[in-house]
Amino acid sequence: MSKTPLVLALLTLIGPLTATIPDASAQGRVRGHAVVHGVDGGRAAATRAAGRGERGAYVRGRNVLSDGQGNAAGRSGAYAVGADGGTAQRQGSFYRNADGSAGRQGSASIDGAKGGGLNTSGSIARNANGDVSGSRSTSATGANGNTYNGSTTVQNGVVTHTRACTNAAGEAIACRGR
Template identity: 45%
Template sequence: MHASKSALLLSALTVTTLFAGTVAEAGARERTRTHSMSNHNGARTAQTQASGSGVNGSYARRRDFTSDGNGNAAASRSASASTVYGGTASAQANGYRNADGSAGRTSSASVQNAYGSAGRSSSTSRDGAGNASHASSASVQGANGASASSTGGFTKNADGTYSGGRDTNATGANGNSYAGSTSYSNGQLTHTGTCTNAAGEVIACH
């Protein structure tokens, strides 16, 4: 089913593309920006905010950073935009790093306009012993009824072993759909996939 692969590529690219387009459409002319920071006995904090509005829409951004001077730090950022044409977009990200070697990051983004909607999210973390994990998801919905979604993740252990997988679903505007699953563990890969038509009958995947 040709629609499946195309839709999956859209699920990875649409959020970034539409988010940028929505912010550009906002065309803000009135802008404000503030910045503050402090440093006390090695502990630092900083914050930056910006916003703007114009005849086409508005936007807002914020960034924060903190550290305690002992090797622990955290940062976050967020952004949103809207247009007079009904388009909206938002994104958030948070991260941390600790003195014991552990670290993590989460992020999400969503966008909606006349062409459809899309969203994504991800989470990554590691501990100080060398174990790590990651999870992510993405989805896209077109105005013509086509849609796609994908979820998955992996884990990596300090001893070098690893495993993970991903599930993918896509539906074309004609009602044909694809459902697939991929899993792997220490070099072993398994994949299954099925395509069906609008009536639910199994068809060949192209």
């Protein structure tokens, strides 16, 4: 299926939505959603939202495209900034194929206004036979300088997790939790 007509129609519909995002001095929120149906059963959809208020501002969006044959794919993302200056963002994507295979990947990060932060990313996939594999890695730093680095993988039904923690001087310390 040619996705070009669907994508062009979708862009035509959502173009005005992006122009309605409030400027820096505005207070409030705006949302928009558009769907285009193709003659072959495919569909393209887009959602956008943005807002600003006393506690900060955000913008987020999502696109999904399907072809009417059981295949679909999409992407999403968001960004927020707090009134105190901290920021957070995330992004992700997914796919699903007619043969039963599917997958998802995503990442997120946080930068605290008073120090500290977090980065995480991962993916998981299922093949047409139903076998699942994936991984996630996370690193975090507290405002006091302590760090956590962890990794989780799943392969052939076996889950493995490793982690390490350090203090602000880089010395190994015990990780709390499980």
